[in-house]
Amino acid sequence: ITINDPGPINCSNPEVDITTTITNEGTNPSYNWTTINGNIVTGASNSTVTVDAAGTYDITVINSFNSCESTESIDITENSVYPTALAGPTGELTCTDPTYTLDGTGTSTGTNYLYQWTTADGNIVSDATTLMPVVDLEGSYILSVTDTSSLCESLDTVAITSNQTLPNVEAGASQELNCTATDVTLAGSTTSTGPDFSYQWTTANGNIVSDATTLTPLVDASGTYLLSITDLINGCIATDSVEVTVDANTPNAD
DSSP: OEEEOOOOEESSOSSEEEEEEOSSOOSSOEEEEEESSSOEEEOTTSSEEEEOSOEEEEEEEEOTTTOOEEEEEEEEOEEOOOOOOOOOOOEEEESSOOOEEOOOTTSOOSTTEEEEEEESSSOEEEOTTSSSOEEOSOEEEEEEEEETTTTEEEEEEEEEEEEOOOOOOBOOSOEEEOSSOSSEEOOOBOSOOSTTEEEEEEESSSOEEEOTTSSSOEEOSOEEEEEEEEETTTOOEEEEEEEEEEOOOOOOOO
16 A cells, blocks of 8 residues: 655645555445544545644555455644734824834744734735835725745734825915004914914015914015914814005095
8 A cells, every 4th residue: 555645734725635555456446534533534445545733644555356455544734723813002193203104023033934014994005015014095094914834824914094284374364564564463263272283474575574383474575474283182284364455545645
């Protein structure tokens, strides 16, 4: 009796077929597979048996012509150890940090592991086959870890959220300087108030006299004035502009 070794049971092959080659088997030989520590799925009375557990398997072949019998054994091993997959902690995208590096470093490591990140609703910028890919869109990210020796795969998921909402900003109505009003107070407004927000007025061609970090600065020159409001939590900045002009109908003395 010659038994052909099918190799180990693993995650890719949870069942294996053990086949035999018989010489001088006679006519209509009988086959009987047995095991005390494995498990036979089908074919216990055939020349090929299907098993799904590690163990020692014995086959006895009886020659129906002379009732002679022969027995042979084979040891089947199993390698179905699943790797550890840890996709890491949740993260958040902000205007300050528009990309986020996922952290799967708690995962099984070694030359026999393959890594693959996927997402249905996010976006992977780079390094999808490493433990630390870069992403730039909120969504769910799945880490797949495959042990190439056992062909077992483990999965884990991490959620990335986004906090990239811009502040509300309104620079106000345009203003006019004249001989009576040589300076004006701009009327910025916003619903983004509180200690988590900062205000800043700037101008390239006008002049801010005071209160540039409030909603109502004093200015005394024509030009374009830009109000920027920054969310100090997520780093998002929103801007709006207002024009200040000068009344050109100034009387002339004759």
